[in-house]
Amino acid sequence: MEPVKVGLIGLGTVGGGTVNVLQHNAKEISRRAGRGIVISHAAARDINKPRICQTDGIKLTEDPLEVVADPDVSIIVELIGGDTLARELVLKAIANGKHVVTANKALIAKHGNEIFSAAQKQGVMVAFEAAVAGGIPIIKAIREGLAGNHIEWLAGIINGTGNFILTEMRDKQRDFDSVLAEAQRLGYAEADPTFDVEGIDAAHKLTILASIAFGVPLQFEKAYTEGISKITREDVDYASELGFTIKHLGVSRRTDKGIELRVHPTLISKRRLIANVDGVMNAVLVKGDAVGATLYYGAGAGAEPTASAVVGDIVDVVRVLTSDPENRVPHLAFQPDSLSDTPILAIDEIETAYYLRITASDQAGVLANITTILANNGISIDSMLQKEHSSEDKATIIIITHTTIEKNMNTALEKIHALDVIDGDVVRIRLEHLDAE
Numbered sequence: 001m002e003p004v005k006v007g008l009i010g011l012g013t014v015g016g017g018t019v020n021v022l023q024h025n026a027k028e029i030s031r032r033a034g035r036g037i038v039i040s041h042a043a044a045r046d047i048n049k050p051r052i053c054q055t056d057g058i059k060l061t062e063d064p065l066e067v068v069a070d071p072d073v074s075i076i077v078e079l080i081g082g083d084t085l086a087r088e089l090v091l092k093a094i095a096n097g098k099h100v101v102t103a104n105k106a107l108i109a110k111h112g113n114e115i116f117s118a119a120q121k122q123g124v125m126v127a128f129e130a131a132v133a134g135g136i137p138i139i140k141a142i143r144e145g146l147a148g149n150h151i152e153w154l155a156g157i158i159n160g161t162g163n164f165i166l167t168e169m170r171d172k173q174r175d176f177d178s179v180l181a182e183a184q185r186l187g188y189a190e191a192d193p194t195f196d197v198e199g200i201d202a203a204h205k206l207t208i209l210a211s212i213a214f215g216v217p218l219q220f221e222k223a224y225t226e227g228i229s230k231i232t233r234e235d236v237d238y239a240s241e242l243g244f245t246i247k248h249l250g251v252s253r254r255t256d257k258g259i260e261l262r263v264h265p266t267l268i269s270k271r272r273l274i275a276n277v278d279g280v281m282n283a284v285l286v287k288g289d290a291v292g293a294t295l296y297y298g299a300g301a302g303a304e305p306t307a308s309a310v311v312g313d314i315v316d317v318v319r320v321l322t323s324d325p326e327n328r329v330p331h332l333a334f335q336p337d338s339l340s341d342t343p344i345l346a347i348d349e350i351e352t353a354y355y356l357r358i359t360a361s362d363q364a365g366v367l368a369n370i371t372t373i374l375a376n377n378g379i380s381i382d383s384m385l386q387k388e389h390s391s392e393d394k395a396t397i398i399i400i401t402h403t404t405i406e407k408n409m410n411t412a413l414e415k416i417h418a419l420d421v422i423d424g425d426v427v428r429i430r431l432e433h434l435d436a437e
Contacts, residue, residue, distance in 0.1 A: 003036030135305030149288030
């Protein structure tokens with residue numbers, strides 16, 4: 001049987017890794033897929049640039065539309081990133097009757113509904129395992145492995161840059177700015193790190209995971225996003241003293257009122273496995289009603305880990321090339337006409353616990369006033385610390401609350417800020433217990 005010909009758009013780190021994996025593991029991949037798979041045509045901005053892969057036997061071009069239009073190519077692999085040109089190329093490939101594999105989380109999170117609809121009409125597949133958590137097969141795990149479960153919630157460390165920064169801040173008592181500069185030197189962070197450190201990258205990925213877990217359309221614009229740039233070494237140390245570590249977490253939970261969809265710094269008990277995922281590694285914790293809590297851990301980026309997911313998708317596509325389109329695994333796990341209109345909750349409707357750090361005048365009655373305000377807004381205290389402050393007339397108060405509704409906390413913080421004895425802003429970091437029960 002003739003090998004399946006693949007067109008590759010993008011020959012950078014992941015593209016080169018994809019070529020390498022397909023070449024190095026050709027025999028094993030052919031055994032799994034049932035026929036050979038070859039990259040026959042590839043597009044790159046500069047075809048003369050040195051590569052991390054061998055391109056012998058691959059037709060190279062600087063025009064990606066040439067690859068998309070190639071009649072011999074059955075599968076287009078899009079690895080250029082962004083959501084403008086990539087969207088155009090993917091929709092064109094689908095219109096040409098070609099299957100698509102992509103590692104582009106922004107493309108899927110923002111335009112996935114349109115892309116999947118077009119693919120369904122054309123009877124082609126769009127595979128996107130590499131769009132979330134690099135080499136961890138989390139899409140397949142939720143969509144297929146946990147298909148017998150009612151997913152209750154999921155929580156993930158899904159951006160390696162942010163996790164590296166918070167790990168270094170905790171382990172080496174360093175400030176955010178110095179660790180960010182090191183992350184940029186090491187190539188973990190871009191020159192403009194906004195997407196990583198402000199949570200946009202993680203929100204793209206969480207949007208995809210939530211859609212697959214709960215059977216709702218992709219709704220990136222409704223994701224609450226908060227970054228880690230305001231996390232201080234002081235809060236990292238206090239959290240540790242209380243038995244917690246701070247992680248930049250994506251959380252999505254099914255509730256009676258709707259679905260939580262949020263990315264923000266989060267305190268997690270040190271006892272949780274996910275709290276011990278350090279450096280640039282990723283992990284996703286998924287709670288199903290039948291299976292309980294399951295943890296998926298691995299490399300969230302890099303040439304070969306991400307290429308592993310890309311090649312896995314190519315193999316999946318090859319396996320079903322001749323199958324009836326109606327009997328394929330749905331893109332978002334649920335049949336398109338069964339997607340739910342369950343609303344995405346606004347951030348002030350979510351329920352979670354909180355870490356509060358308050359600097360106040362060191363005088364009688366201050367703590368009583370603060371606890372009264374919290375109690376009047378339905379917020380109970382789990383634990384509390386009072387620490388010395390650099391100024392003799394001030395004190396630092398650390399409070400861990402029980403679970404409450406965010407809007408109640410917002411109201412309480414407004415009233416606490418209005419007290420004359422409060423110095424500066426109250427630091428608020430959400431806290432998740434991630435109980436498996």
